[in-house]
Amino acid sequence: MHEMSLAEAVLQHIEDAARRDSFHQVVAVWLEIGQLAAVAPDALAFCFDAVTRGTVAQGARLEMVTLPGQGWCASCNAVVPMSAVYDACPRCGGHPLRVTAGTGMRVREIEVAG
Amino acid sequence: MCVTCGCGETQTLAAAGPAPTHAVHAHQHADGHWQSHPHEHEHEHEHEHEHDLAVAASHHHDHATEPGHRHAPGVRATRRVQIEQDILAKNNTYAQANRQMLADRSILALNLVSSPGSGKTTLLCETIARLGADQVAVIEGDQQTSRDADRIRVTGAAALQINTGKGCHLDAQAVGHALAHLALADGSLLMIENVGNLVCPAAFDLGEAHKVVILSVTEGEDKPLKYPDMFRAASLMLLNKIDLLPYLNYDVSAALAYAKRVNPALKIIQLSATTGQGMEAWLTYLREGMAATHAARQPTVQALQARVTELEAQLAGRAK
Numbered sequence: 001m002h003e004m005s006l007a008e009a010v011l012q013h014i015e016d017a018a019r020r021d022s023f024h025q026v027v028a029v030w031l032e033i034g035q036l037a038a039v040a041p042d043a044l045a046f047c048f049d050a051v052t053r054g055t056v057a058q059g060a061r062l063e064m065v066t067l068p069g070q071g072w073c074a075s076c077n078a079v080v081p082m083s084a085v086y087d088a089c090p091r092c093g094g095h096p097l098r099v100t101a102g103t104g105m106r107v108r109e110i111e112v113a114g
Numbered sequence: 115m116c117v118t119c120g121c122g123e124t125q126t127l128a129a130a131g132p133a134p135t136h137a138v139h140a141h142q143h144a145d146g147h148w149q150s151h152p153h154e155h156e157h158e159h160e161h162e163h164e165h166d167l168a169v170a171a172s173h174h175h176d177h178a179t180e181p182g183h184r185h186a187p188g189v190r191a192t193r194r195v196q197i198e199q200d201i202l203a204k205n206n207t208y209a210q211a212n213r214q215m216l217a218d219r220s221i222l223a224l225n226l227v228s229s230p231g232s233g234k235t236t237l238l239c240e241t242i243a244r245l246g247a248d249q250v251a252v253i254e255g256d257q258q259t260s261r262d263a264d265r266i267r268v269t270g271a272a273a274l275q276i277n278t279g280k281g282c283h284l285d286a287q288a289v290g291h292a293l294a295h296l297a298l299a300d301g302s303l304l305m306i307e308n309v310g311n312l313v314c315p316a317a318f319d320l321g322e323a324h325k326v327v328i329l330s331v332t333e334g335e336d337k338p339l340k341y342p343d344m345f346r347a348a349s350l351m352l353l354n355k356i357d358l359l360p361y362l363n364y365d366v367s368a369a370l371a372y373a374k375r376v377n378p379a380l381k382i383i384q385l386s387a388t389t390g391q392g393m394e395a396w397l398t399y400l401r402e403g404m405a406a407t408h409a410a411r412q413p414t415v416q417a418l419q420a421r422v423t424e425l426e427a428q429l430a431g432r433a434k
Contacts, residue, residue, distance in 0.1 A: 002283060002314040009201050017195050027192050031201070038317050038343045085342045086376045096378040099346075105201040113192045 007047035024114035069102030208286035212321025230310030
């Protein structure tokens with residue numbers, strides 16, 4: 001995935017919030033990243049640090065909360081955990097699994113000063 | 115090229131000036147939680163950058179003993195601001211605007227994705243020749259040159275080129291601009307030929323009805339396993355260049371099986387843009403899609419026409 005575009009998009013959310021809420025410094029940023037989302041967390045951290053230089057979010061601590069992946073197994077008739085998009089069912093070994101959770105990437109909240 | 119995320123250097127990164135070299139590392143806690151913070155590190159960089167990668171010394175409120183702090187040591191007036199938004203919410207908003215505009219005009223839009231060299235542009239030229247140049251408009255995406263848009267225009271169809279520069283995928287905002295400048299006929303077909311890239315375009319909604327992934331038989335059969343996000347994002351896969359099969363050791367059934375494993379709902383059509391084999395199935399898919407797009411719009415059109423009639427009657431009544 002394109003982590004630089006994602007980091008820029010996160011910064012835009014922050015700058016939009018800064019205009020609405022009038023703060024001057026971001027201390028921390030919480031992202032929720034699904035386990036099945038197409039993003040590499042360390043690449044995202046790298047890019048976030050790069051794009052926030054000289055901005056209200058410079059130096060902010062980036063916290064990435066991983067949300068678990070889940071999928072529906074038609075053979076088991078149940079929702080099962082998934083850690084990769086083409087995983088086989090951990091119970092019965094069947095595939096394909098239909099992904100039901102874990103692909104999202106969200107900006108949850110930020111901690112600000114000023 | 116950046117080895118971390120595979121992109122070209124973006125021009126927006128400015129040199130941070132003389133500063134101790136810091137490296138930013140993200141590490142994972144036992145509960146799967148990632149945290150990043152800058153810290154000093156001796157680090158060998160394997161790749162070249164056009165800009166200074168040094169992280170400017172960050173101002174952390176945690177270091178209460180640093181000189182120059184205006185507030186009392188240990189006291190930090192901070193508050194939480196909820197955002198609760200998809201990271202790509204802005205792109206999705208532009209994409210939805212594109213989608214609405216296209217639906218309003220009964221235009222079927224397809225986002226063609228693949229590796230570079232799979233035969234997308236040739237396939238488009240052959241498709242236009244068979245469907246009719248007045249039925250198709252094309253948005254071309256490449257890092258540089260307008261060569262692909264020029265090739266399309268030779269067929270008589272309208273084409274507009276977007277150059278992404280360092281960028282590796284089209285985004286909805288750029289496509290929205292292109293839509294405003296392209297001659298589009300109601301009820302026609304819009305083909306968006308994305309930048310040749312099996313990774314990044316997968317996550318960027320452009321407002322299309324479907325993503326169509328094009329794989330050619332000169333690539334490995336296991337491409338779907340290696341690039342699952344793209345094959346999962348697509349509704350249709352075209353296996354192109356099948357005229358070359360006699361000269362290759364390509365296992366078609368393996369390729370189809372890998373594709374279905376990653377995306378069981380994926381429709382697959384095998385074809386050759388150069389010989390015409392399989393093209394009829396592809397054209398049927400397009401014609402059926404265009405008809406469905408038109409049919410989906412009809413209830414809205416009828417409702418609007420009824421409303422116009424009603425308003426005209428009201429106006430006629432008031433004029434008396």
